[in-house]
Amino acid sequence: MMRRPSPLRPHPPAHGRGAELLRRLDDEDRRVVVVSGPPGSGKTTLVAAWARNRSEARRVDLTRRDDTPIALARTILAHLEPGAVEPGAEPVDPDGCGRLVLQALEAVARSGPCCLVLDGADLITAPEAQQLLADLVECGPAGVRWVIATRHRCLPWLIRSHQDGLVATTIRADDLRMSDAEVEARLGYPAPELAGWAIGVQAYADLGPAAGEEALRDYVHGEVMQKVTTELHRVLHAVAIAGSAGPALALHLTANPACGRLLAGFAASTQLATTSAGAVVTLHPVLARHLHDELRAENWSRYGHLKERYAAWLAANGRLDEAVGAYADLELYDAAAAALLDGWQRTVLSGRCDQVLAAVGLIPEHRIIADPRLCLIVAMANLAAGDHVRWRRWSDVARVQGDPGLMVEPGVTLEHALRASRRLTEALLDDVLSPPPPIAGLRGAWLAIDQVATGLDLLRAGRACEAAASFGIAEVSSRASGDQLALVHALAGGALAAAARGLPAAAAAAEEAIATAGGLCVRSRWVVANAHLALAELSSAAGDVRAAHAAAQAVLDVLDTTAAGLEPRARRRAEQLRAACDIGRSRRAVTPTPGLSERERRILRALSGPLTLREIAAELHVSHNTVKTQVSSIFRKLEVHDRATAVAAARSRSLMTG
Incomplete structure (x- = not known):
């Protein structure tokens, strides 16, 4: 042999x-x-x-x-x-x-x-x-x-x-x-599980992945684990559940006050553990896998106890999908559902709907259907991801399965939560003919959701002042509840309402909405569409064709990342603005702007400052009537009707120099 x-x-x-x-x-x-x-x-x-x-x-x-x-x-x-x-x-x-x-x-x-x-x-x-x-x-x-x-x-x-x-x-x-890259060049295939460990790469190259893995396990067992103390062995078993652990997690898993010193000493003496900033000890993947499998096979009760403790720590630290996954690995679906019920809102509202959807996928569907609160969670996570079709399916299941008086959180019933989510979805789909009155008794994030829906309905009805008030209430409620999604909705809607009234505050609100949306997961960033639309409206009004075209295209880009149907009004308006910008560009390419005289250019430059027409006349040593005549000529040539738009149009056409 x-x-x-x-x-x-x-x-x-x-x-x-x-x-x-x-x-x-x-x-x-x-x-x-x-x-x-x-x-x-x-x-x-x-x-x-x-x-x-x-x-x-x-x-x-x-x-x-x-x-x-x-x-x-x-x-x-x-x-x-x-x-x-x-x-x-x-x-x-x-x-x-x-x-x-x-x-x-x-x-x-x-x-x-x-x-x-x-x-x-x-x-x-x-x-x-x-x-x-x-x-x-x-x-x-x-x-x-x-x-x-x-x-x-x-x-x-x-x-x-x-x-x-x-x-x-x-x-x-x-x-x-x-x-x-060097590992892949040596083996001919990627092997991230080796983490660049020279002896592991050599074993894989000599023996192949299957036999090499067995040889590495033998090496870890004989050359590493047989030479550590029983106390350190137990600590390493606990840390292997997580793969890496800082001082707080290590103490939580081991209940051993000396675990930090033991892990630091082990990391200093072997390549199979490293220490990074904050005294976080990370076990090499090969070692972690060996310890994990060893503990699972030899002491299932202790493995399950440690895994439960780790899942609880994950849930408490906002890592909802990993927590539910840890519970699901033990088939503790009741605990997984409890973690989901406890942590879904702060996860979805902070713009991480992908985590909730990933966690939901780990729980058998029949267990979700049996609990209308879980059905509501799935519906809201899908709405946050822009999928109104799945939202409708799961909200219908929640309505059919649940008691309307069931409390989904203190002060909010299942019926009220479903009505608020339905109002928002209908507003996003433009399905409401006349704005309904707000839902009484809501608070926190649910109040913010309802007020966003009211604001969108009022905007569509042309009642910009009332819409701005609703978006203001939504902004206050969303900031207080930590609802980042509703905050982006509120800021973007408020910017659009301000742009409809020609208010300069629109730009600042739109920019804040765009900056806040940068912290959301990719699937939730469609909520910023109205902020880009507000900037497109402002730029179009100022005659800045290039900026208006870019902002209108941004509206279409973010809406293209969602399921079809949401925000159709914003999409239509963005397409109109983009088409108008394209026509304006073509016209300027064919028909150049009438030239301005040297005196008109001087007056135009003065218009960009704070001086009144009488002060401009005194500054240029001409009569007030002469300045008024020249300003009328400038407006006619630039095809504008006010001073601010004239200055913006002149800058976009490079007419302010010379």
Whole structure:
């Protein structure tokens, strides 16, 4: 039977970073180079590949058996050139060890360059053996280089050499980690689950993914988990539930006050865990998967307890889809539904309807249908995503299944919530012939939703002042309740109402709505359509054809991301404005604007300032009637009717210069 090759045997680093590291070893001009990294980081692979291509390199694999001066000296002498040591001169006592090795190094150095590669230097722990290595490095011939591979970043016996400038620690674990692109180039396919772990990539390359995964599990079990304490083992099992954990989550999962110290120590000694800002410890995917599966198979009750604790923490921290997923993994659908009922509103209202829809997809549909409150949640999440067809389906189910007096939240019944959502949907679809009165008794986000619907209905009826008042109430309620969706609706509607009355505040409200919408998920950003429409109306009124065209196109772009049918009035108006802008562009291309005289240009420039017509006349030393005549001529040539529009039109046509 063919023996399976070990995934730990050295291979030349074939990836781009490996070639770069080999060049760095070649170019380093200091006497000592330290390659440090935890087990499995690839340091042995690197130094073996480098030594294999260098005729002057002598590679020495150190073991725990070399942890005495005599054994260490004999191992090093055995790897030097034959004849470097006189026959019968092998070390027999600690005092003669250093002298014999130094003589051998001098003999080798006389014949040419020499480099001694010590792999496993961290295994030399006896003070006498460490002193021997320190003496060799500090007192050895100048022509001898040292490449030292170790688990530790700084070996105690090298501290003085560091201070003397002999040591260059040029390569560490982070340098040895391969990028995703390098992993794919080496394997021929992406393997993000390896996270650039050199020994993992090597195992996959040697054995294939299936056998390589098995070899890595054996390695993790034998070389990592068998060497940690029982207490740390339990902590790692808990953290593996989440994959990564900061201090608060780690303490929540383990209830062990020492868990932070244990995790930090583990991350400092292995490449299978890293520490980032905020003391967040992230386990390597291979290790996390191994621990997760091990705990699930060997101790299901503890696994379920930890998973429940993690799900509760996720829900409390606003990660609703992950919390429901954790409960669903345990088939605790009642707990999943409870988490959804508790957290859906702040998730949807903050513009993350995609999280709620993802969470809903993890709960069996028959369990959702059985609870009218869950049906309402699904309906509102779909409305937030712009899908009024699914909203109608689920709101109908909620109305049929539920008791109208059922409280969906304190002070709001199921009937009132369904009526508010229906009013908003009908307003967005332009299905209301005359604005109905607002629903009494609503508060918070539901009041904001109802007032947005009222404002949209009033806008369509041409009652801009009343619409502005409704949008103002909606803005106050949405800010108080944290409803970002209703806030964007309110600001955008208020901007449109202000633009209809020619008020300058329209632009500021529209810009705030657009900025707020940037924090929503992509599927909810259609709610900003009226803000772009308000800017299009303002630009069109000012004669800025380019800005009006861009804003009208933005309306159509955001509405194209939703299911068909929503905001048809905004779509039609945007298409009209865009078409008018296209016609205006064509006309200007065919019929140039009549030229302005030099006096008219001077008066036009004065009109852009704060001066009255009489003050302009005094400034230009002409009569008031002359200025009035010139202003009338400017208005006629620019086809405008007021001072502000004339200035805007002149700027858009570059008539303010000259």
